[in-house]
Amino acid sequence: MTIERRIICGLDDIKSITIECLCRPYGKPHEPPCGARLTTKPTEDKDIPERCPRCGATWEEKRDRRVETGPSVFSTLIVSIAKILNRGKDENEVKNEPKFRILLEFSEPKTDD
Numbered sequence: 001m002t003i004e005r006r007i008i009c010g011l012d013d014i015k016s017i018t019i020e021c022l023c024r025p026y027g028k029p030h031e032p033p034c035g036a037r038l039t040t041k042p043t044e045d046k047d048i049p050e051r052c053p054r055c056g057a058t059w060e061e062k063r064d065r066r067v068e069t070g071p072s073v074f075s076t077l078i079v080s081i082a083k084i085l086n087r088g089k090d091e092n093e094v095k096n097e098p099k100f101r102i103l104l105e106f107s108e109p110k111t112d113d
């Protein structure tokens with residue numbers, strides 16, 4: 001018999017959002033990736049930077065505002081999480097609470113014992 005243990009979390013349980021650079025030096029596919037990390041609070045409404053702060057690899061293609069391509073799905077996700085968590089903090093905002101809650105389920109971290 002297999003016993004499955006699960007952890008279920010809400011968006012407000014997210015402590016931070018980290019972006020880690022997976023870029024390897026050009027022409028050196030066996031080198032370890034850059035590994036630079038950029039961590040923000042989930043309530044911070046922030047786009048993913050265009051470039052890695054350490055190695056300069058392109059993380060997000062520069063968006064052409066004239067064509068109005070809009071943000072990438074990754075930036076949209078981060079900005080949307082911040083908007084959901086920050087809702088209701090602005091007095092001028094129309095109160096429009098959803099009738100549902102979004103939960104994130106994670107596998108329980110593996111332990112060696």
Ligand SMILES: [Zn+2]
Nearest residue numbers: 021034052055
């Ligand atoms: Zn990098």
